[in-house]
Amino acid sequence: MFNPVAIGDSCPLNEAAWNIRKSNFNCSSDFPYHCIPNNGRVPGDICIGLIWVPPNYCPVYNLNAEKLDVEPCDLQRGTCSGVDFQSPDVYKYTGCLNMTRQEKPSSGGNSQPLPLLPIIVGSVSFVCLVVVIACIFCLCRRRGNSSGKKEKDVELQQPLVETFPSDFHRICHYLSANVFTPTKIFTKSVGLFEVHGNLLLIGPHGSGKTTIAVNLLNKKVNTTSNGKRCFVEVCNSVEEIASKMDESTVTYVLLDDAMEQYAYQESLLDSHLEMYQDYMRLIEAGQLRIICTVTDTTWNTFSSKLLQCPFFSKEFQIELNDKTIDKHEKEEILKKHLQFNKFVLTKKKKDENLKKIDKHHADSSQIVISEDTIRSWVKKAKTRNGIGPPLLFDLISTNRFLFVNAGMAISDSLEEVLKMRITHLRKDSTGPLDKDFASLLIFAAFTGGKVSVQDFVDKELMYVGICSKVGCSKKGDKEIEGFLNMHEMLGYLYPLRDCYVFHHKVLTTLILSVMMKDSEEFVLQHADLNVLYRTLQPQKSKYPVCVKVNEKSLASLADRICKETPDVIGKWQKHVIMQSEKIKKRLVKAIEDCMDGDAQT
Incomplete structure (x- = not known):
């Protein structure tokens, strides 16, 4: 007899848990223990004769035939078998079992049987209505797209998008449109995360780390684990995780590129190691699940220190590189x-x-x-x-x-190709439209790769400075929106409901680096300070993707920093570019001059 698991529970995903659950059932060798979903996608326990399951398939219990059947394995859920296997060994393949039993909506008591004919007529009418609406929607959408302009936030009604901040919406749209390719390394990531609840994705910029993480975490939205609701959070810092915790829930966290801050403020790492150890204990207790993404350069730079912490154990690591993707x-x-x-x-x-x-x-x-x-x-x-x-x-x-x-x-080099394009757009011989494109692109990079039409008003001085540098005139709101939706700009910026984001955040760094080689002082004077803080590196830096700054040019930056709040000044004093004695003295002098100026005012 098929016994569904408890609401919010699922079948075991490893041998130890499988054997513990198996001990609760008195199954024989002729009718061995199975924990599998039925053909209604409800996981449950049963003692039944085994079957052989072909590669890339999963065993299921057919409620109508009262026997085992097979169905295709879902790579999106986890690992699938590449060989024939016996059905009791299904716990090895998370793609077959990675699902929880959901609670069905209550229909209330004392309900009377409904008349059959109205139900049939109503159902047919409803289906016809849905088909008509779908056809109209597709026709309108096709006409709307005929101009070659991308629709804004076409998938914003999806729970996937509602879960993640706007910076991640491009990835969410790609996943919704099935652009994602489930590689072998993705399948391995699913299995590791299900078993350990902790995953570290290591790879170069644009290797798919964040896409894999968003895909994995999306599957946890509106689910339960051990009877507790699961919530997905995106955190920008290690400190932020603690504020997202709730004892009554299981918190799933994406810590996307937060470890990159060690590249420009190494002193943070020592204070964070103790936090990572605390989070590891919460993971082991089943209260917390974390996926971290980090570039291979940052990982290699600090791995000797990070590996001393159990949170970064080798068994939690997945490397994305040219060897792991065939x-x-x-x-x-x-x-x-x-x-x-x-x-x-x-x-x-x-x-x-x-x-x-x-x-x-x-x-x-x-x-x-x-x-x-x-x-x-x-x-x-x-x-x-x-x-x-x-x-x-x-x-x-x-x-x-x-x-x-x-x-x-x-x-x-992608940077060299971008340099070639920006240089062309800025040439004296090019027309005003090209110069407008260049100014908008540089403005987007200066603001951090996320821009709205309102930003051109709020940061007018930055925009006017860029226009003056590039050789174009300031434009009004309607003109700017028109430019942002042109094909040239959509090749760099992805349109969302109320803003535009770079197709990948690394474009911010690459465009700043291109501009830095041509106009170092200009970049340091006009780019957003927070953007500079996250991207600047000394000339001798080993980071392949960064904005390298000449020590001689830092005087103008020091003059900007000294006008900020004490917290911001203190943060910059610990930055990697401020560590030479000469620059430290220059920054202190700038701060003193600012204070004297304020006192006189």
Whole structure:
């Protein structure tokens, strides 16, 4: 007899827990113990004869036939088997069991049977209405997209998007649109996180760390664990996690790139290690679950110290690099991004029209790309200067300039390609529209990669300064919104409901770095201080993606910092670029001058 598990409970996901649960049932060798879902997706216990399960399938209990059946394994849920296995060994494959029993809505007592005919008529009418509405919606959406302009927040009604801040909405939309490719490393991540409740994703910028994390955590929204509701939180700092905890719930936390702060303020690490140990105890107690993302450079720099803490144990680590993602997976990633952006893919090289069509201006639905070309791009694609292939594939698919120069973007430095584009837009020989594009792009980088039309009003001095530098005139709200929605800008900025965000936050650093090499003083005087704080590094820094600053130029930055609050000044005094004795003295002198000026005022 099939016995459903308790509400909020699930089947064991490891051998030890499986054997403990198995001991509660007196199953025989002929009818061994199973804990599997039924064909209604409800997990439960049963003693029943085993079956052999083929690769990439899962055993389920068929309530109607009263026997075991199989159904395809869901890679989105976790690990799937690559070989035949006996049904009692299903606990090894989290893709088959990673689900909890949900409570059904109560229908109340003393209910009377409803008349059958009205139900049938009502159901048919409702279905017809839904079909008509769906057709109208699809037609409107198709017409709305015919201009080539991306819809804003097309998936904002999804719980996925409601759970995460706007900075993550582009990822949420990609997941909703099935752009995500479940690689072998993703499957491994699912299993590790389910078993340990702690996961550390290590890799270069744009390797898919945050996308994997958001995908994993989305599956926990509106679920229960051990009878407690699960809540998903995104934290910007280690300290913030404690404020999100609630003893009556299980808190799932995404700590995205928060460890990067050790790159510019190493002194924080020592104070944080004790916090990590406290969080590890909460994880072991089942109250907390954490996914951390960190770049490989930061991890390699501080791993000797971090590995002393159990929170960062080797068993919790997943590395995303050129060795852990094979060429077939890279091909699938690139194909999905191209198809999402409406490019046409063909198996026949003769049908490709890349050499015949105007790649700069043609609609993507008119551009045909052969699988030979895709394989050629994938073969060249590898991590360069701290940028992973998945990000390159995304940018090539969304940014027409990078698409036209795909060979260079893949085999050369992304920063160099961006430099080439920004330099061209700023040339004296280019028209006013190009200069407007350059000013908007630089403004977005100066503000941290997230910008709204209102920002151009609130930060007018910054915008006017950039326009003066680039050689364009200040524009009004309507003009700015029009520019932001043009194809050129949408290749860099993703439109949301009330703002625009860079397709990847690393674009902020790369564009600032390009500008820094040309106009160091200008960047230090106009870019947002918080943005500079997170991106600046000394000239000799080993970080491949950063904004390197010359020590001689820091005087102007010190003059800006001295006008800030004591907390901000204290933070900057600990920054890695302020550690030389000469700069320390310059900052102290600037602070004293500011204080004297205030006293005189």
